[in-house]
Amino acid sequence: MVLWSTALGALLLAIVGYVCLMGLLRQRRPQEPPLDKGSVPWLGHAVAFRKNMFEFLKHMKAKHGDIFTVQLGGQYFTFVMDPLSFGPILKDAQRKLDFTEYARKLVMKVFGYQSLDGDHQMLHSASTKFLMGQGLEELNQVMLDSLSLVMRDSKGQKLEAGCWYEDDIFHFCYKILFKAGYLSLFGYTKDKEQDLLQADKLFKQFRKFDLLFPRFVYSLLGPREWLEVGRLQRFFHKMLSVEEGLEKDSISNWIAHMLQYLREQGVAGAMQDKFNFMMLWASQGNTGPASFWALIFLLKHPEAMRAVREEAAQVLGEKRKPFDLDVSVLRHLPVLDSVMEETLRLGASPTLLRVVHGDQMIKMASGKEYLLRSGDTVALFPYLSVHMDPDIHPEPTAFKYDRFLNPNGTRKVDFYKAGKKIHHYTMPWGSGVSICPGRFLALNEMKLFILLMTTHFDLELVDPDTPIPAVDPYRWGFGTAQPTHDVRFRYRLRLSE
Numbered sequence: 001m002v003l004w005s006t007a008l009g010a011l012l013l014a015i016v017g018y019v020c021l022m023g024l025l026r027q028r029r030p031q032e033p034p035l036d037k038g039s040v041p042w043l044g045h046a047v048a049f050r051k052n053m054f055e056f057l058k059h060m061k062a063k064h065g066d067i068f069t070v071q072l073g074g075q076y077f078t079f080v081m082d083p084l085s086f087g088p089i090l091k092d093a094q095r096k097l098d099f100t101e102y103a104r105k106l107v108m109k110v111f112g113y114q115s116l117d118g119d120h121q122m123l124h125s126a127s128t129k130f131l132m133g134q135g136l137e138e139l140n141q142v143m144l145d146s147l148s149l150v151m152r153d154s155k156g157q158k159l160e161a162g163c164w165y166e167d168d169i170f171h172f173c174y175k176i177l178f179k180a181g182y183l184s185l186f187g188y189t190k191d192k193e194q195d196l197l198q199a200d201k202l203f204k205q206f207r208k209f210d211l212l213f214p215r216f217v218y219s220l221l222g223p224r225e226w227l228e229v230g231r232l233q234r235f236f237h238k239m240l241s242v243e244e245g246l247e248k249d250s251i252s253n254w255i256a257h258m259l260q261y262l263r264e265q266g267v268a269g270a271m272q273d274k275f276n277f278m279m280l281w282a283s284q285g286n287t288g289p290a291s292f293w294a295l296i297f298l299l300k301h302p303e304a305m306r307a308v309r310e311e312a313a314q315v316l317g318e319k320r321k322p323f324d325l326d327v328s329v330l331r332h333l334p335v336l337d338s339v340m341e342e343t344l345r346l347g348a349s350p351t352l353l354r355v356v357h358g359d360q361m362i363k364m365a366s367g368k369e370y371l372l373r374s375g376d377t378v379a380l381f382p383y384l385s386v387h388m389d390p391d392i393h394p395e396p397t398a399f400k401y402d403r404f405l406n407p408n409g410t411r412k413v414d415f416y417k418a419g420k421k422i423h424h425y426t427m428p429w430g431s432g433v434s435i436c437p438g439r440f441l442a443l444n445e446m447k448l449f450i451l452l453m454t455t456h457f458d459l460e461l462v463d464p465d466t467p468i469p470a471v472d473p474y475r476w477g478f479g480t481a482q483p484t485h486d487v488r489f490r491y492r493l494r495l496s497e
């Protein structure tokens, strides 16, 4: 027994020693970007990165400039910080920068889903068909109906017009967007009351998973939290099982089409359940938090709220049957569009990752060329390098509702960096092969919600002097930011409706 433990201990020590040595041995080769391994073997800068990715990268950019490689938990990430140099990475004409390799590992770990080779293409072609064009028009109407249903319901009871209700804004927005989004995509049974209760139950567990998510991805959970994540995964696999789905008669074409593809590929039912969980996460993890930022910005900026309401009054006209609007109005709301674009500039912070297949050169906008090493990961963090660049967006931390409006009221698309017109002046949806396929639906869904909230309800902060909360630093890089704490508000369905 003693012999075995000694041998095992020695083996472990050898493995740890080898891994650390590999890290220590790595040297910057000619033409490679500046290399910063950090002072801790293997971990490198992982602790500072996970604690506050935004501050860490700001520091690295000040130290190394527009491109650098850092060690994070035994892996090497090359961050490109100059948005004028994003083109070759996002277009990747040589197909040597791979998005799927990293994504496959992540979805296996988080959702238990084993990807197929054709999944990525199938997902994007299903989304082109059902989340854009005519498919999107149909879904917009379903979404409006779902939002109306969910918003008229308060804690299981019908909302009474003229009566004030109080809630936490973040929780309120997340719950409504989640329930309406889930029901629109995953379908209704014949019993809508029951559907609402089920959506509520799902949301409560979804939030638990959501709160553990960043530390789960970074493998930082304690033993109890690991058990909790396992329980939550099983809960979602069961609640979203394809068997349960058989009882529903209005699953969206988007989900139905993708599940049919998986069936045709011979994917087992249990794996399809995991696919559903993954799609629930992708479709519902961002719209609620983003709507929170939009609503709190409007509540804290009366001139913006006024502009949104005036535009809505003009576009909707006199017709005011409760929750009855023609979804085609969504195409004629440049002020609301600008509010949403500004909200996502301030609130969306994705990280774009590509694994380098084969050593290759990258040419920066400055003309300088760098060697990317095979097996490393290229990373972009547009929140810092684009959204917060004062050259592209003056006073970048300020909310300016009309930042994306031309003086004549049309959408502004001309933004410049160092005097050059910049193509990627915001990137809330990512870009290139992994761009969010649900972006048009997401935007419409959030616009509908804000439109309904601002035109059908009176809204006020419980404490008008309360500041806009800071962003939770642990969530940088994970899609839409979340606040460090919630804010109380009151809402009242207008009597005249």
Ligand code: HEM
Residues within 6 Å of the ligand: 103, 120, 123, 131, 279, 282, 283, 284, 286, 287, 290, 348, 350, 351, 352, 353, 428, 429, 430, 431, 433, 434, 435, 436, 437, 438, 439, 441, 442, 479, 480
């Ligand atoms: C505010 C709302 C949303 C934001 C900010 C957002 C943002 C993003 C981003 C940045 C990515 C790319 C991640 C990467 O490069 O790794 C992504 C991927 C994805 N999003 Fe969204 N998203 C939103 C809403 C939605 C909605 C409503 C849906 C579906 C109806 C959706 C479906 C997806 C899917 C399926 C992917 C994976 C795409 C792939 O694997 O290539 N998203 N989203």
